[in-house]
Amino acid sequence: MALKYHTTFALLLLLVNLRFRGNVAAQNAKLAASFIFGDSLVDAGNNNYLSTLSRANVPPNGIDFKASGGNPTGRFTNGRTIGDIVGEELGQANHAAPYLAPNTTGKNILNGVNYASGGGGILNATGSLFTNRLGMDVQIDYFNITRQQINKLLGESEGRDYVMKKSLFSVTVGSNDFLNNYLLPFVSSGVRVSQNPDAFVDDMINHFRIQLYRLYQLDGRKFVISNVGPIGCIPYQRILNELDDEDCVDLANNLATQYNARLKDLVAELNDNLPGATFVLANVYDLVSELIVNYRKYGFSTASRGCCGIGSGGQVAGIIPCVPTSSLCSDREKHVFWDQYHPSEAANLILAKQLINGDKRYISPINLRQLIDL
Secondary structure, three states, rough: OOHHHHHHHHHHHHHHHHHHHHHHHHOOOOOOOOEEEEOOOOOOOOHHHHHOOOOOOOOOOOOOOOHOOOOOOOOOOOOHHHHHHHHHHHOOOOOOEEEHHHHOOOHHHHHEEEOEEEEEEEOOOHOOOOOOOOHHHHHHHHHHHHHHHHHHHHHHHHHHHHHHHHHEEEOOOOHHHHHHOOOOHHHHHHHHHHHHHHHHHHHHHHHHHHHHHHHHHHOOOEEEOOOOOOOHHHHHHHHHHOOOOOOOOOHHHHHHHHHHHHHHHHHHHHHHOOOOOOOEEEOOHHHHHHHHOOOOHHOEEEEOOEEEEEEOOOHHHHHHHOOOOOOOOOHHHEEEEEEOEEEHHHHHHHHHHHHOOOOOOEOOOOOOOHHHHH
C-alpha cells in the first residue's frame, strides 16, 4: 500500500514538474525582441530626428495611438503600425523603440529596436527627394552597433542566443524604390534611360541579398520579409493619375509583381543556403489587394481615399502628406487607408493578424506564431 502511495505521489510530482516546464517553455517562446527595418509603413519615429521632408510627427497622425495619448509619435498612421501589432500579439513587453530616439539605450534595446525610416529603400538613391532618410544599408549599420551593445549587456554567449533564438527580424521595404525612385519622373528620369524594369529589379534583388546576408552574419535567424504591396492602387496613385475609384496604375503594379516574383525566389535561396535561418515571406501584395477589392466584407466604407487628406487640390493633393491643415474623416475605422500612402490602424490590425496566424496564401512557409515557436 505504501509503495502504491509513493508511486502515485511520484507520478503527481512528475506531472506537476512537466506542466511547470511546459508553462516556462510557453513563456520562453514569447517574442523577446523585434528588430524592425524598412520604410514609413513601419517607421516608429526615426525621421523625427532627421532633417527631412518625410515626417509624421504632427497631428492628426497618431490620433488613435493609445500609448501616446493620441499625440503624434512619428508613425505614418493614426495608430499602431503592423510592427507594433505583431510585437504585442506575440508577447513582446514593449514596442521596439526608434533607434535615433535619445532613450533607446541600455536595457531598453532588449525589447528590440526600430530602424525603419520614411522614404528609405533598398537602394541608396531611393528617397533622395526627401533630402534625408535612412536606407537599408544605413539601417543595418545601426543594427551592427546595437548588436555590440547587446553583447555588452548580456555577454557574448547569452547575447548571441538572445538575438538568434528570441528575436524577430522584420523587413518591410521596396515600395519607395518604385514610388520614390524609378516611377518618379523628375528624380528618376536618368535611371529609366539607363535601366529597363528588368535591370532595375535585378539591382534591387542583388542589393537586398547582400543586406539580408549581413543581418544573418550579425546573428539574425528568424526573418519575416514583406513583398511590395499593390502600389498602383494606393490613393496617391489614383489621385495623381486621376483614376476612378476602382482603377489602378498597371505599370506600378506590374513592377511590384515582377519584383515580388524575384523576391520569392530570393527567400527560397536564402532558406536553402543559410544554415539555421528561417526566412518567412509575407504576401502583402495579395493581402492588401484582398482588403482593397473586398473592403466592405471587412467592415470598411472605402478603400480608394485616405481618411486624412487635403479636401481639394487635384493632382497636387496626391503628394501632400497628412498635416494639421488636412481634412480629417470622422470614421477612421472605416477607411482602409489613413492617408494617400499608408494603411489605417484598422487595416494594419487585419494585416498583422493574418501574418501572425494566417495560412500559406499570405504567409509562407510558416506563419509568425509558428516562426517564434521554432
